[in-house]
Amino acid sequence: MTLTLNPRAEALVISGIRQFFNQLVDYPDAINLTIGQPDFPTPEAVKRAGMDAIAANKTSYSHNAGLIELRQEVASFFSDSYGLAYDPQTEIIITNGASEALDSVLRTIIEKGDEVIIPAPCYAGYVPLVELNGGKAVLLDISDTGLVPDPKRLEAAITDKTKAVLFNFPSNPTGVSLNKEETEALVKVLKEHEIFVIADEIYSENVFEGEHISFACYSEIKDRTFLVHGLSKSHSMTGWRMGFLLGPERYTKHILKVHMYNTVCASLPSQHAAIEALRNNRFVPDEMNAAYKMRRDYVYGKLVEMGFDVVKPTGAFYIFPSIEKFGMSSFDFATRLLKEGGVAAVPGSAFTEHGEGFLRISYAYAMPTLELAMERIANWLKTVQVTERG
Ligand SMILES: Cc1ncc(COP(=O)(O)O)c(C=O)c1O
Incomplete structure (x- = not known):
């Protein structure tokens, strides 16, 4: 016998972020840029x-x-x-x-x-x-x-x-x-x-x-x-x-x-x-923001250099480049980037259908991690064909 459940609960799907994060265990050398929490400890x-x-x-x-x-x-x-x-x-x-x-x-x-x-x-x-x-x-x-x-x-x-x-x-x-x-x-x-x-x-x-x-x-x-x-x-x-x-x-x-x-x-x-x-401890976010701003500038600059269309973020610690011109779904793009490029980022489709065509990169990571990640993305992109639309 199967007891019935609230159909609204049954219809829920596991967040795309988690699905992606779960895949990471199979790629222990991949750089993880998926997480949405500050990389600083709670203040002493x-x-x-x-x-x-x-x-x-x-x-x-x-x-x-x-x-x-x-x-x-x-x-x-x-x-x-x-x-x-x-x-x-x-x-x-x-x-x-x-x-x-x-x-x-x-x-x-x-x-x-x-x-x-x-x-x-x-x-x-x-x-x-x-x-x-x-x-x-x-x-x-x-x-x-x-x-x-x-x-x-x-x-x-x-x-x-x-x-x-x-x-x-x-x-x-x-x-x-x-x-x-x-x-x-x-x-x-x-x-x-x-x-x-x-x-x-x-x-x-x-x-x-x-x-x-x-x-x-x-x-x-x-x-x-x-x-x-x-x-x-x-x-x-x-x-x-x-x-x-x-x-x-x-x-x-x-x-x-x-x-x-x-x-x-x-x-x-x-x-x-x-x-x-x-x-x-109200001053704490300012200290974090100084680091985020530096990282934002670096990641944004690199993504632009690589040819991504991307809006320059002004807050939080995410950047959301368009990946439309690569002619793949955001899920395929993120999957290939993980498997072939060694970098994990979240497909835009995890943020509803209007996120399709984008990739979410979290820059709540230390600079050396971001530097290595950007180098890997740039190298991997050289193997990916751009199929510009229109
Ligand atoms: C936009 C937004 N709202 C709410 C939350 C949840 O915050 P909390 O951890 O305080 O529940 C998050 C966490 O990532 C978030 O990004």
Whole structure:
């Protein structure tokens, strides 16, 4: 007898990133440029705060929304960095990574059949979460608009079933962030429609040109915007699972119930580490950014030299060259690059169909690794025929 399962869960597919990463074990000499986490350790003082918390038996549950001291630090961080006012008592929830913040928001707002518009190529986690929650992901193609959402296209994609638009800038997988004009043009469309805005700004601290503009800074939409953030990227804390959700009280009070019945609260030692990260270690992302910028310049320069068409990224730690002119699918390109060229990168198709024709390279690796990888890609490309289109 086979028991039936939730068809939505059965229909989920393993992330293309993981599929690729799993292949790596068969190629132990390959250089791995697939991973989306900083290659720096968690800052010493932050680690110590976590260890001290464990030593002092701070290992219990906390308030469902998280320690009030941490929520106050989060409020102070967003106030200082972006001029944003959130009430730590009612408008901030500490979650198990940004992932849980996204899931809790989607579970709270999606009714069966609701549409969530997502500029794509996008982070591989979005579509599964929307679908698992009974929604429909409507992809807004940005592959032919310089990897930036076109406001007219956004307007055209909004229907009476649209419940939310989910933005992620700086973006995984493209590394592209939005400037003020681009953000404002989108806000102009959003303010005319009664829909939620979910802003996954987990890479906001990793911007190396211009300044990060948060969607939450626009008063026209702030009262229906959820800001998703966390320390995974800014403080190299992916394994600590520290996420933040900020939004208006009339919605967060319901999200808190979803969060509470799912996870009770975020890990307490991690919350103590997060207090230290935000109280005394706000400078840490700047140090990482100096390294990312150098690597970005190097990798971008090399890719251009090799003949790739590529948008210069301004944030996160990914670069997303087009591989269209090589006349292969992104999966075939990445597979051959791994097997013949000895470099692992993620096929763009892992980031929805609008990522087809691209390759995601993570440059969260030390310079010598990147130098060797670029040399290998250049050598391998000499064996690959370019079949320019048009
Ligand atoms: C765009 C984006 N959102 C969310 C996440 C998940 O973050 P966390 O590890 O804090 O759950 C990631 C992780 O790679 C990401 O790239």
